[in-house]
Amino acid sequence: MQLMRDLLRSSLAKSLSNLSPLDRLASAWPVAAGHGIAERTSVTDFDEGAVMVTVPDAVWQAQLRSTADQLQRELARISGVPLTDILFLLPAAATNASRAQNSSDKPRTKPPARARSRKTQ
Numbered sequence: 001m002q003l004m005r006d007l008l009r010s011s012l013a014k015s016l017s018n019l020s021p022l023d024r025l026a027s028a029w030p031v032a033a034g035h036g037i038a039e040r041t042s043v044t045d046f047d048e049g050a051v052m053v054t055v056p057d058a059v060w061q062a063q064l065r066s067t068a069d070q071l072q073r074e075l076a077r078i079s080g081v082p083l084t085d086i087l088f089l090l091p092a093a094a095t096n097a098s099r100a101q102n103s104s105d106k107p108r109t110k111p112p113a114r115a116r117s118r119k120t121q
Contacts, residue, residue, distance in 0.1 A: 016028065021046050025046055025081055026042070026043040028075055028079035029041075032077075033074075033075075041054060041056070042054050048084070049084030049085065050084060050086070051072075051075065051086050053087065053088050053089070054091055055089065056091070057090065058090065060088070061089075061090060068088070
């Protein structure tokens with residue numbers, strides 16, 4: 001069974017190669033995280049190696065933080081996108097980060113330091 005999962009993940013990685021990094025991450029998320037997690041969460045942004053995943057509430061945020069390293073490795077492996085961090089953001093924080101990045105003609109910037117650290121959110 002594990003061999004079949006590895007084969008499917010490898011095929012997915014190859015099929016995603018023509019997409020943007022954000023689209024590759026979003027497409028790989030359900031496979032990396034699993035169906036149950038992917039139903040309640042979504043990849044919403046990618047900036048300078050950090051992928052942002054919106055979670056429904058603080059309980060989900062805390063639970064996913066406990067598996068962040070594993071999820072980050074698996075998501076990077078499946079998507080083929082190098083990752084330096086995975087951030088689990090509540091809907092309001094994700095909206096604010098998105099607005100800040102999309103405002104006027106400013107270049108994209110990292111989320112505020114407090115949003116980048118898994119341990120301080």
